Amino acid sequence: MTKQEAGSALESAPERTPERTAYYKRMEGSNLAPLWEVLHGLVTKEPVSRAQPNLWKYDEVRPFVMEAGEMITAAEAERRVIILENPGLKGESKITQSLYAGLQLILPGEVAPAHRHAASALRFIIEGDGAFTAVDGEKTIMKEGDFVITPSWTWHDHGNDSNQPMVWMDGLDVPIVNLLETSFAENYEDEIFPLDRPDGDSLARYGAGVVPLGYVNKSETSPIFNYPYERTRGALEKMRELEEWDTCHGLKVQYVNPASGDFAMPTIATFMQLLPKGFRGTPYCSTDGTVYSVVEGRGRTVVGVQSLEWGKRDIFVIPSWSHHYHEADEDAVLFSFSDRPVQQKLGLWREQRGNDPIVGFPGA
Ligand code: 1HN
Numbered sequence: 001m002t003k004q005e006a007g008s009a010l011e012s013a014p015e016r017t018p019e020r021t022a023y024y025k026r027m028e029g030s031n032l033a034p035l036w037e038v039l040h041g042l043v044t045k046e047p048v049s050r051a052q053p054n055l056w057k058y059d060e061v062r063p064f065v066m067e068a069g070e071m072i073t074a075a076e077a078e079r080r081v082i083i084l085e086n087p088g089l090k091g092e093s094k095i096t097q098s099l100y101a102g103l104q105l106i107l108p109g110e111v112a113p114a115h116r117h118a119a120s121a122l123r124f125i126i127e128g129d130g131a132f133t134a135v136d137g138e139k140t141i142m143k144e145g146d147f148v149i150t151p152s153w154t155w156h157d158h159g160n161d162s163n164q165p166m167v168w169m170d171g172l173d174v175p176i177v178n179l180l181e182t183s184f185a186e187n188y189e190d191e192i193f194p195l196d197r198p199d200g201d202s203l204a205r206y207g208a209g210v211v212p213l214g215y216v217n218k219s220e221t222s223p224i225f226n227y228p229y230e231r232t233r234g235a236l237e238k239m240r241e242l243e244e245w246d247t248c249h250g251l252k253v254q255y256v257n258p259a260s261g262d263f264a265m266p267t268i269a270t271f272m273q274l275l276p277k278g279f280r281g282t283p284y285c286s287t288d289g290t291v292y293s294v295v296e297g298r299g300r301t302v303v304g305v306q307s308l309e310w311g312k313r314d315i316f317v318i319p320s321w322s323h324h325y326h327e328a329d330e331d332a333v334l335f336s337f338s339d340r341p342v343q344q345k346l347g348l349w350r351e352q353r354g355n356d357p358i359v360g361f362p363g364a
Contacts, residue, residue: 013037047287047321051096052088053303058126058313065103065167074110074158075191081105081170084291084315093174095317096289098339099268100174105167106131106160114157114188120221120265121150122171124293124335125229126313130162135225137196142166145229145295147255147270147335151221153184155193169293169315171337173267202226206258215259220266222257227264229295233333236274248284248325248353250275262341269340275299275328282325286351287360288338289320297332301325323352 014020014036024034035042065082074080081102084095095101103126106112114134123133129143136154148168150156160166177183205212206223217223232253239251246252252273255264263269269288275281275297292301298311303324308316318324326334343349350360 013040049097049289049319049321050088051086051094051289051317051319053306053308053316053318053322053324054087055308055310055314055316056084057311058315061103061315062127062167065105066165069105069107069165074106074112078115079104079112079170084169084317086317086319088319095291096175096319096339098173098175098179098289098342099291099337100170100172101291101315101317102170103167104158104170105165106158107165108160108163110160111191112158113191114155114193115185116153116155116188117185118152118183119172119174119177120152120267121156122265122268122270122337123148123150123168124171124337125166125168126293128160128162128164128166128168130164131158131160131166133158134193134195137194138201138225139195139199140202140226141199142168142226143229145233145333145335147227147229147232147264147272149221149225149265151219151225151265155188157188157192159192169291171268171291173339173342176267176339176342203228207231209258211259217257217259222255222264223259224257224264227255232272236272236333240274240276245276245279247282249273250279250281250326250328265341267339267342268337270337271335273334273336275326275332275334277328277330279326279328279332281327283323283354284325284351285321285323286338286340287320287349288340288343289322290318290336290338292316292318293335295333295335297328297330299326299328299330299332302327 068080081104083093084101086095093100125142125144125146132139132141135150135156202224236251243251250273255270257264294310294312294314301308301324303318303322350358352358
């Protein structure tokens with residue numbers, strides 16, 4: 001029995017008599033179907049995810065990523081990426097129902113040619129120091145722990161002028177764009193889109209607690225496109241001095257668009273959290289299935305009967321409405337992302353701490 005059926009079995013469909021079955025069969029040819037046969041699977045009492053919790057150990061994944069470097073060039077592949085496929089959604093290029101994730105490799109001297117698409121992308125740097133991504137004429141050099149944004153419909157290419165490979169996790173809203181059938185994409189005429197702004201321009205202008213006088217953001221996405229790890233890590237370390245630890249999340253921050261105070265991306269929320277050595281979190285669940293990348297430390301996330309034993313550079317996913325808690329054996333830092341902004345804009349986001357009442361129903 002699938003999870004979907006388990007959900008619907010809470011209340012069973014009406015009995016199937018031979019007359020009814022024959023009637024259903026007859027209407028099928030006219031592209032018609034009875035709602036009462038499917039209603040309980042369609043409108044579940046709570047979220048029932050086809051996605052499964054899963055852990056990708058970096059030690060197991062990395063050899064496949066490096067092997068890709070021998071199989072195909074970044075230029076030929078266009079984007080040389082190994083997809084992180086949710087085991088419950090095989091073949092769908094999804095890590096959750098709404099999000100795509102993969103691991104991209106750029107070797108020294110390579111270029112991933114310029115293109116643009118309707119989907120928004122984030123890069124979270126897992127390994128390496130010195131490769132770059134360029135977005136609409138500004139280049140940023142990346143290193144481990146940096147969170148980099150490629151907004152929807154911006155020209156972007158990647159390259160690596162360093163002497164070491166770089167691996168990052170791509171997170172994209174491709175399943176949302178495709179659900180809505182709104183995908184457009186095009187390649188740039190040259191391999192590289194011309195640079196017209198100095199490195200670090202966006203962080204200097206928008207990442208210092210100021211914006212240029214009269215600034216109006218023309219896009220839904222943060223004007224900062226590289227949020228360096230040292231700043232985020234510094235904020236968490238400072239918070240540690242005074243802040244109370246959240247029993248579920250430890251110390252957790254969300255990345256913001258400084259021009260609006262909203263999440264940094266319109267479709268994807270991004271977070272960083274610090275769990276101190278010995279942290280034993282209390283259970284939590286929310287409707288936004290979440291992808292985690294371990295930046296530092298070691299611990300586990302217990303979800304249902306599974307214990308995902310994670311360490312540095314591992315990636316794991318917790319599907320929608322899956323009760324889970326985190327434990328840390330040493331100071332641990334976790335980056336994460338989900339489709340929370342979309343759910344919140346639609347009034348659909350809910351969360352629950354332990355056995356407390358569910359939070360998020362309108363009017364409650
Ligand atoms: C894409 O354009 C990139 O630009 C990475 O680096 C991964 C996965 C699906 C669709 C487009 C990139 C992607 C992607």
